[in-house]
Amino acid sequence: MLLWQARGAAEVRLTSESSVQTVPGAVMGVVTVYEGQALWIPVRTSHELRVHPDSVTVPLGFEAADWGTILREPTLLTVDRDLQHLMLAQHVTSSSAISSAADITRQLLALIEKAPMVSEDLPMPPDGPARQVAEQLRFDPGDTRSVEELAQARGLSARSLERAFLRDTGTTLRQWRIRCRMDAAQTLLHGQEPVSAVARRVGYSHVNAFRRAFAREVGLAPGEYRRQALGHS
Template identity: 35%
Template sequence: MSPSGHDSASVGPAAALVVGDFTMERGSWFPPHRHPEHQLAWCDRGMLRVRTELGTWLLPPSLALWIPAGVSHATGAVGAALMRSPYVVPDGCPVPWTEPTVVRVGPLLRALIGHLRRTDLAPDARRRAEAVLFDVLAPVSVANLALTRPQDQRARVVAQGLIDDPSDNRTLEEWSTGTGAGARTLARLFASETGMTFGRWRERLRMQLAMPLLAEGRPVESVARRVGYMSGSSFVAAFHRIVGLTPGQYFRRDAAPGHPGELK
């Protein structure tokens, strides 16, 4: 496998799976690409952002994304990250998923990925470990957080203002003063150019910006205020409604006490 981490994996005749390790600096990206193997995009530390035509996912160490062979995707590091991704030969692979699928990464899957990094495993031992890894892959229902920015300059002023300060709770009527467009025009621009209402767009942006803070281990109450919620409970409720899991479920890492998995 090349240093880019996304050329074809070199899988020997006794192996259906190899694990690639890639250290990624904050903000770095592997640009859109595809490869003939399935990939389980996962980071041992940090957080990944994976973009495909079907959506965008933010992945802490508690979650991974199964990317079927041939699916174009780009992978970035939200913060400094260690990506540790299994690559799987499609022939004979028992995983049936044909679209990107989020899976839970618990202690057993983590251990199996680490075990399969070894180059000294006997063929039979490797095949047994691979079989267990495939067996423990369990999909989890998580919404993708793809977010399109508006193109019209008037709506872009609002979007950039919220990116800079997600706690800004101004209504579109209040935003209209400095944009040169009325509230109805701004609402129409957000709906036509982003595919969602202004309120929904703002909520999804807040979840995107909250996730790296939660991944760093910051308290829910602090993150909630940072992104515009009056209390931790209201933020947790919004997170669950938008993402599909609570922050504690999303960031759970059972083997690491004190990790954000202890969030409610």
């Protein structure tokens, strides 16, 4: 859950199964959330909310079974303009019949995580529109736009974008994108969300297609990779 303090202030008492704070900015205990801030509350964290008089707190819920994230500790965030716009869009689409073609939930999670889930070893185009596309896909590996749509957004033809990726990274955009998604998936699999939630986060609507792609790229099934990563036999 994300608690957005749209006006005034609120106090949130947090209790968790784990007392270890592993994320920079993680908080626990009684937290005061002021106007212009938001508080991320992960799964398995109980909370009690007291909203101050003349204050407005907007709760935004995320189904843990549907969405993987690297935010695993309570975290206090500053709400900038981009985050506010996405939270407003998320609130509208989740509480009304108005829908959006964009995957707002995935974009919102990527923004509040603040750090790409993808390895720094992934080769990047040095500059230009190809670099901009690569940075967007590192920020949001689950971006489902086609090569043609990604190219059009940067004023390129799909062929020009593909040529630039092959020249600058030594691999096609399709291959680069798969590696980007599998890098992100490996990071997400260190959490406890279902494999289906990880698949959806990195752009796969069918979990079996994700499992096949992950096994081809990593050499292990997602479940086996998670067991090894978490030190389980």
